[in-house]
Amino acid sequence: NAGVTQTPKFQVLKTGQSMTLQCAQDMNHEYMSWYRQDPGMGLRLIHYSVGAGITDQGEVPNGYNVSRSTTEDFPLRLLSAAPSQTSVYFCASSYSRGKGETQYFGPGTRLLVL
Amino acid sequence: SQQGEEDPQALSIQEGENATMNCSYKTSINNLQWYRQNSGRGLVHLILIRSNEREKHSGRLRVTLDTSKKSSSLLITASRAADTASYFCATVPLEGGYNKLIFGAGTRLAVHP
Numbered sequence: 001n002a003g004v005t006q007t008p009k010f011q012v013l014k015t016g017q018s019m020t021l022q023c024a025q026d027m028n029h030e031y032m033s034w035y036r037q038d039p040g041m042g043l044r045l046i047h048y049s050v051g052a053g054i055t056d057q058g059e060v061p062n063g064y065n066v067s068r069s070t071t072e073d074f075p076l077r078l079l080s081a082a083p084s085q086t087s088v089y090f091c092a093s094s095y096s097r098g099k100g101e102t103q104y105f106g107p108g109t110r111l112l113v114l
Numbered sequence: 115s116q117q118g119e120e121d122p123q124a125l126s127i128q129e130g131e132n133a134t135m136n137c138s139y140k141t142s143i144n145n146l147q148w149y150r151q152n153s154g155r156g157l158v159h160l161i162l163i164r165s166n167e168r169e170k171h172s173g174r175l176r177v178t179l180d181t182s183k184k185s186s187s188l189l190i191t192a193s194r195a196a197d198t199a200s201y202f203c204a205t206v207p208l209e210g211g212y213n214k215l216i217f218g219a220g221t222r223l224a225v226h227p
Contacts (some may be wrong), residue, residue: 004156031213042202043157050212058214090156090227094213098146099206101162101213103157 001026004106006091012112013081021076021109023091029104031097032074033058034066036087037108043090047075050097081113120203120221128226131192131219135221138183138204144206146179147215151200160188160201165208193225 007022019040025032030051035043035058045058063085065077074093078085089109094101119134134217139146145164149157163170163179163186176189190197200222204215 033214035217040219042204042219043215044217045214048212048214059216092157092215097212099211099213100162102147102159102162103213103215104159105149107156108154 002025003027004091004093004104006089006106006109008109009107010110010112012114013078014114015081017081019078019081021078021089021091021111023074023076023106024072025074025091025093025104026072027093028071029093029095030071031094031101031103032068032082033092033103034061034064034074034076035090035092036085037090038087046076046089059114078111081111083113085111086113087111119148120201120218122221123219124222124224126226127193129193129195131193131225133193133197133223133225135188135201135203135223137186137188137218139186139203139205139216139218140184141205143181144208146186147178147204147206148175148177148186149202149204149217151202153199153222157202172197190223193223195225195227197223198225199223 033048034046039114047066049055091106094103148160200220202220
């Protein structure tokens with residue numbers, strides 16, 4: 001299994017541009033989520049999904065959209081990039097939506113917004 | 115808002131020494147988890163302790179949980195240079211559904227040969 005994969009590894013955007021961060025998992029996991037990590041802070045939850053077709057907002061959802069059309073993929077879309085969205089983005093998944101399940105993290109995407 | 119607060123923010127020790135990191139949180143939890151992050155990499159799950167457990171071991175790792183004080187500690191015994199990383203505690207709140215993690219800011223551990 002490849003686990004959780006993320007593309008691209010690094011991206012530079014100009015303010016106002018849009019882009020999609022890709023996340024895929026091959027473990028047939030039900031639950032997937034997106035976090036951002038800023039310097040000196042822990043990870044903060046952006047959006048999550050408890051199954052195909054079901055998504056919901058996390059702690060910091062503004063400026064981001066998600067969709068879950070398949071079990072495997074959970075892309076994160078930046079609608080109009082802002083410098084405040086400069087961060088490292090991590091995708092994670094777990095076997096089920098239930099509490100107590102181990103979450104598996106992807107390697108991250110470093111995003112710089114100029 | 116962040117749930118967990120790790121202490122210390124940074125820790126520097128010699129190989130062979132023990133490393134202790136602490137985590138405090140604010141609200142009632144279903145479970146608490148510790149993750150490791152090597153520089154520039156994703157997070158790796160280390161250990162999970164449920165709210166009805168007080169202590170858990172995994173290899174050189176020992177985790178304790180005191181729900182009355184809303185705190186947890188991670189002990190790494192006989193540390194190695196390869197243990198150099200950032201360590202995060204993350205809680206799953208009792209209230210609300212699903213497997214949402216709330217992270218602290220982390221402890222940066224440096225183990226010197």
